Amino acid sequence: MQDAQLILPAPAKLNLMLHILGRRADGYHELQTLFQFLDHGDELGFSVRQDGEIHLRTDVPGVPHDSNLIVRAARKLQAESGCQLGADIWLDKRLPMGGGIGGGSSDAATTLLALDRLWNLGWSEDRLAALGLSLGADVPVFVRGRAAFAEGVGEQLTPVDLPEPWFLVAAPQVFVSTAEVFSDPELTRDTPPIKVRSLLEGGGRNDCQPVVEKRYPDVRNALILLNKFTSARLTGTGACVFGSFPNKGDADKVRRQLPATLPSFVAQGRNISMLHRKLQSLV
Numbered sequence: 001m002q003d004a005q006l007i008l009p010a011p012a013k014l015n016l017m018l019h020i021l022g023r024r025a026d027g028y029h030e031l032q033t034l035f036q037f038l039d040h041g042d043e044l045g046f047s048v049r050q051d052g053e054i055h056l057r058t059d060v061p062g063v064p065h066d067s068n069l070i071v072r073a074a075r076k077l078q079a080e081s082g083c084q085l086g087a088d089i090w091l092d093k094r095l096p097m098g099g100g101i102g103g104g105s106s107d108a109a110t111t112l113l114a115l116d117r118l119w120n121l122g123w124s125e126d127r128l129a130a131l132g133l134s135l136g137a138d139v140p141v142f143v144r145g146r147a148a149f150a151e152g153v154g155e156q157l158t159p160v161d162l163p164e165p166w167f168l169v170a171a172p173q174v175f176v177s178t179a180e181v182f183s184d185p186e187l188t189r190d191t192p193p194i195k196v197r198s199l200l201e202g203g204g205r206n207d208c209q210p211v212v213e214k215r216y217p218d219v220r221n222a223l224i225l226l227n228k229f230t231s232a233r234l235t236g237t238g239a240c241v242f243g244s245f246p247n248k249g250d251a252d253k254v255r256r257q258l259p260a261t262l263p264s265f266v267a268q269g270r271n272i273s274m275l276h277r278k279l280q281s282l283v
């Protein structure tokens with residue numbers, strides 16, 4: 001990491017609500033979800049290579065080098081732009097994987113924005129978001145960096161201005177497969193669409209939650225525990241669960257009461273992602 005020319009954050013996100021409206025012919029689901037960023041995340045370092053090779057210098061246990069979303073994002077940007085340059089990339093992985101807080105998608109988005117800058121490509125945000133969507137449904141919101149109401153499969157984004165409370169996020173130590181949750185026959189897939197206005201007034205739920213609670217007792221137990229202190233909910237397809245607090249002190253106080261077997265962190269909800277704040281400060 002100390003050899004990197006550019007160091008950038010890859011923040012986590014929460015799905016403050018997630019409704020499933022239907023299933024498309026390609027198997028993907030039509031959703032309505034509200035994304036907000038957290039001021040907590042991974043950190044990536046980047047340096048240009050003249051030989052055109054892409055190397056992720058940090059080993060990520062369980063994820064082969066070539067299937068890491070960071071490497072896939074870099075190679076795709078390189079192929080589509082025709083750029084002859086390569087990159088060395090370092091990763092400080094802080095976010096739990098398969099946690100529903102978007103770690104892999106955020107790493108991919110940070111890679112696209114970093115290399116667009118280091119390779120002097122000058123791609124528009126629209127073009128980077130479209131490339132991001134081909135890597136995963138959650139990548140575009142991280143490319144754009146603004147809290148948003150998302151529709152379609154998550155790529156039709158309407159920026160929203162939300163309160164920025166403090167969140168306690170608990171990470172049950174189970175891996176939830178997003179594809180498995182979406183293919184569960186018991187998943188609710190017919191929630192009627194609602195208007196963004198009623199959501200901003202506090203409505204909504206996570207339609208994935210009943211399926212995940214049923215399949216993963218550790219997630220159900222974490223929700224029961226957090227619900228003793230605040231109204232807790234699942235983010236994305238889990239495994240992470242979260243509750244909000246008006247200030248950091250209250251969130252920290254509850255965190256101290258969680259068992260050591262349930263890892264957790266406290267972070268503030270942000271409407272502009274840390275990545276975009278950092279990029280703006282570099283201009």
Ligand SMILES: C[C@](O)(CO)[C@H](O)COP(=O)(O)OP(=O)(O)OC[C@H]1O[C@@H](n2ccc(N)nc2=O)[C@H](O)[C@@H]1O
Nearest residue numbers: 015027028029105136137138153154178179182236237
């Ligand atoms: C559930 C969310 O986390 C909400 O933010 C996302 O929609 C999931 O985004 P993601 O992890 O980037 O998901 P992808 O890698 O695109 O898809 C993983 C798998 O989830 C299912 N999937 C995902 C998104 C979606 N709108 N409908 C789906 O059915 C598909 O089976 C897909 O094979």
Ligand SMILES: Nc1ncnc2c1ncn2[C@@H]1O[C@H](COP(=O)(O)OP(=O)(O)OP(=O)(O)O)[C@@H](O)[C@H]1O
Nearest residue numbers: 068069097098099100101102103104105107138236
């Ligand atoms: N850089 C990466 N970081 C984390 N996971 C990665 C990465 N690259 C590829 N993956 C793969 O993607 C899977 C899901 O990772 P991720 O942490 O993004 O899940 P998630 O938090 O559930 O995401 P989402 O909320 O977008 O569904 C991992 O199990 C891993 O196999």
